[in-house]
Amino acid sequence: MGEVIVVTSGKGGVGKTTTVANIGTGLAAEGYKVVLVDTDIGLRNLDVVMGLENRIVYDIVDVVSGNCRLKQALIKDKRFEELYLLPAAQTKDKTAISMEQMKELCANLKNDFDYVIIDCPAGIEMGFKNAIAGAEKAIVVTTPEVSAVRDADRIIGLLEANDLEEPKLIINRIRPDMVKRGDMMDIDDMIEILAIDLLGVVPEDELIVISTNKGEPAVLEKTSKAGQAYKNISLRITGENVPLMHLESHAGIMKKLRKLLGV
Amino acid sequence: MLEFLQRVLGKSFSSKKIAKERLRLVLLHDRTCLTPEILDSLKGDLIQVISRYMVIDEKNLDVSLNTEDESVALVANIPILKVKQIS
Ligand SMILES: Nc1ncnc2c1ncn2[C@@H]1O[C@H](COP(=O)(O)OP(=O)(O)OP(=O)(O)O)[C@@H](O)[C@H]1O
Ligand SMILES: [Mg+2]
Numbered sequence: 122m123g124e125v126i127v128v129t130s131g132k133g134g135v136g137k138t139t140t141v142a143n144i145g146t147g148l149a150a151e152g153y154k155v156v157l158v159d160t161d162i163g164l165r166n167l168d169v170v171m172g173l174e175n176r177i178v179y180d181i182v183d184v185v186s187g188n189c190r191l192k193q194a195l196i197k198d199k200r201f202e203e204l205y206l207l208p209a210a211q212t213k214d215k216t217a218i219s220m221e222q223m224k225e226l227c228a229n230l231k232n233d234f235d236y237v238i239i240d241c242p243a244g245i246e247m248g249f250k251n252a253i254a255g256a257e258k259a260i261v262v263t264t265p266e267v268s269a270v271r272d273a274d275r276i277i278g279l280l281e282a283n284d285l286e287e288p289k290l291i292i293n294r295i296r297p298d299m300v301k302r303g304d305m306m307d308i309d310d311m312i313e314i315l316a317i318d319l320l321g322v323v324p325e326d327e328l329i330v331i332s333t334n335k336g337e338p339a340v341l342e343k344t345s346k347a348g349q350a351y352k353n354i355s356l357r358i359t360g361e362n363v364p365l366m367h368l369e370s371h372a373g374i375m376k377k378l379r380k381l382l383g384v
Numbered sequence: 385m386l387e388f389l390q391r392v393l394g395k396s397f398s399s400k401k402i403a404k405e406r407l408r409l410v411l412l413h414d415r416t417c418l419t420p421e422i423l424d425s426l427k428g429d430l431i432q433v434i435s436r437y438m439v440i441d442e443k444n445l446d447v448s449l450n451t452e453d454e455s456v457a458l459v460a461n462i463p464i465l466k467v468k469q470i471s
Contacts, residue, residue, distance in 0.1 A: 236386050266403075267403050267406055267407050267410075270407055271407060271410055271411065271414065274411050274414065274415070275414060278415070302398070302399075302400070303398030303401070304398060304399045304400055305400055306400050306403055307400070308406055310400070310404050314404070314407055314408065314411065
């Protein structure tokens with residue numbers, strides 16, 4: 122019996138889809154059976170980030186409305202045998218699926234996969250409610266900006282109100298140089314404000330854009346810091362205790378340095 | 385507000401500190417999600433309780449949320465017309 126994890130944020134464009142593609146691929150690389158579910162109906166994106174856009178025949182709405190069998194709609198990844206994508210519908214709207222249908226879908230997928238990872242649309246409306254309906258665990262993605270953190274706080278409240286207790290935080294697009302200058306909130310600041318557990322920190326990284334251009338998740342790229350951060354996050358999801366990367370604990374190092382120098 | 389922050393934070397002034405302080409305040413407000421309906425119902429209850437002890441001017445009664453620099457406060461302004469004699 123697998124685990125259903127939803128990746129949310131509230132604010133749009135902070136890196137949900139990137140996160141789903143990378144941790145999904147990261148988990149598959151570790152040998153797990155994984156299915157990624159794109160619930161961003163009307164704004165399908167996970168397919169292109171995964172490089173699978175040319176293989177789509179059926180979509181999630183076809184599945185829940187009985188136009189096809191679940192197996193027919195699942196698209197097999199190019200790189201991993203046991204990694205699949207269930208794409209969102211592009212031409213329908215968010216009312217094409219109900220919460221009940223989502224619950225049933227997740228329950229079915231859970232039987233066949235170790236991890237069911239759901240890419241949630243931005244916002245707190247129907248699309249969000251559908252995306253979390255069948256989930257057992259939640260990840261909240263934010264960037265170190267006031268508006269993104271504020272929306273993350275709102276989402277955390279809504280998740281808890283819907284019995285998704287103890288969501289975990291991913292801080293994306295952190296820039297160590299700006300943190301060092303004091304012009305970007307650091308990890309501790311955001312943990313303190315949001316009062317939830319940290320799952321990982323992903324730095325701003327050009328290779329994310331490059332890998333999205335190519336349709337190959339950065340987690341497979343050994344030279345990418347963001348990719349390595351996503352690899353660590355994948356391992357933490359499996360229960361491994363992986364410490365934060367060097368760059369991720371910048372603030373801590375600075376503190377130690379200051380202590381050492383006595384300033 | 386910015387001036388106040390600059391004063392409080394002194395020399396170690398950075399945009400990160402402003403961000404953090406602004407977030408703290410905005411979340412304080414967001415998290416106390418008292419809707420106008422809840423506030424109205426609270427008002428009704430207050431009137432009921434207080435009326436046991438005094439006659440109040442219900443029309444000019446005001447219950448609202450005030451944001452101070454550091455916190456959110458429930459402020460009630462209740463004009464008293466007469467204190468009841470309780471035996
Ligand atoms: N760590 C990073 N470094 C650099 N660019 C990034 C990083 N994370 C995400 N991006 C870029 O930010 C953009 C938005 O990312 P993404 O599509 O994953 O966000 P989203 O939360 O899914 O957006 P939406 O709310 O629209 O679904 C993309 O162009 C992506 O390449
Ligand atoms: Mg997305």
